[in-house]
Amino acid sequence: MEGIRYYNRYTGREEREQVLGEKYLQWIYGTSTGRAALHALIKRGVFSALMGWWKNRPSSAKGIPAFVEEYGINMEESLKGLGEFKHFNDFFYRRLKPGARPLSGGEETAVFPADARHMGWERADRISGVFVKGQRFDLPALLGDASLAERYAEGAVVLSRLCPTDYHRFHFPVSGIPGRWRRMGGPLASVSPYCLSRSLSWLWTNKRNLTLVQSESWGQVAMLEVGATGVGLIEETYVPEEFAARGAEKGYFAFGGSTVMCFFEPGRIRLASDLLEKTGEGMEMFARQGDMMGKSV
Template identity: 85%
Template sequence: MEGIRYYNRYTGREEREQVLGEKYLQWIYGTSTGRAALHVLIKRGVFSRLLGWLKNRPSSARSIHSFVEEYGINMEDSLKGMGEFKHFNDFFYRRLKPGARPLAGGEDTAVFPADARHMGWERADRIKSVFVKGQSFDLPALMGSEALAGRYAEGAVVLSRLCPTDYHRFHFPVSGVPGPWTRLGGPLASVSPYCLRRRLAWLWTNKRNLTLIRSELWGEVAMLEVGATGVG
């Protein structure tokens, strides 16, 4: 499989993404035996719960230092120092120092919801294909409602993909009042481009939460969090 490449707007260069467990992803989503393991176990919630339990064990903290070194994570932004994390998950969803992620503009500016690689489209109903030709973007399936998809068909879409090395918290992109969230979907497959190249539908079959935000300036904004293996 090809590597995952993206444009880094801070360096102004196209770069290759460091992928956690890249060889495993290639096996799982690129071989018949891997795909069998995916459907039997890996996409199941019990697998992600087991991973979460292991990463909550105090012994898992020993892997933090090597993880930081291998993936070049800037720990100067972290509220806690390297030796202060109780376990790996404590590091994974670490809090950052105040001001580490300043907001651009004022309340009339929509911001990215997370550290991520972002893709955007001016209108949801004009997304013809994503990643691979022949795979159509299914807005009604993604939102879990034909009626809701109809309301957002002419709206802009921003897809923000976090990878395991990112700061793993996310925020609303606009100021407003959130309504109750709705849970959708079921399995927890990976949403890495390695996997979406073969089956884009993971975006609308994976477990996900939908929240509608009522904003005085922006109207109603839909925030959809898509789960993935290990972080569902």
């Protein structure tokens, strides 16, 4: 794969992603020795556990300034200053200042749950050719429930892939009452296109959390957070069974790349035209949390 390219909604241009550990990912998923290491350490969680331990040590904070400079992180948005973080993970899942991510439209607008590269489909049961031709979603395995898979099969779905350089808190796309999340076990492989182009199955075998949101305007919306290599923690910060406003914080990922998926019942949402257009071209679209994902039908 010649780098990871995506469409930037704000510049209107195709851009190349700055991939953290790009050579490592190419080795892990593109060579036989790399795949052996994947099975021995990474899938079993050893690598992610060690990475989490290191990123929580006070000494890891020394690497924050270099990371900010290399990847052009906008610290003007951060609630904490550069020298205020306890460790690297404290920086990684930093909160932003109020107003840093204004919400698009009103309650008739569903917003992206995270700063990410997004893809969207009008029907979950017709997703194919994601990152590489011939790959299809296994919806029952992904949701861990055949009846839920049937409920969302003909509805829209949006996949939001966060890379390690992104803001790593995720938010509710619509207003509603979220139930308690359900954890599903699994390994921790990468969710980078380097990995997914070889096997989409990482999405439904990785560790993940599923939450059902009951919304007066949107029906039942399912949110799925998927962990990845280096992400030993998916932390939910919302209160189950209490009303959550559109754009309210739902939780955060610790260090690593990760993915959020939003599932809608049939006939509930009309996805943004640029999102559908770029997905149809096989390309992800970058947009920030709070920007328009789609409109209610």
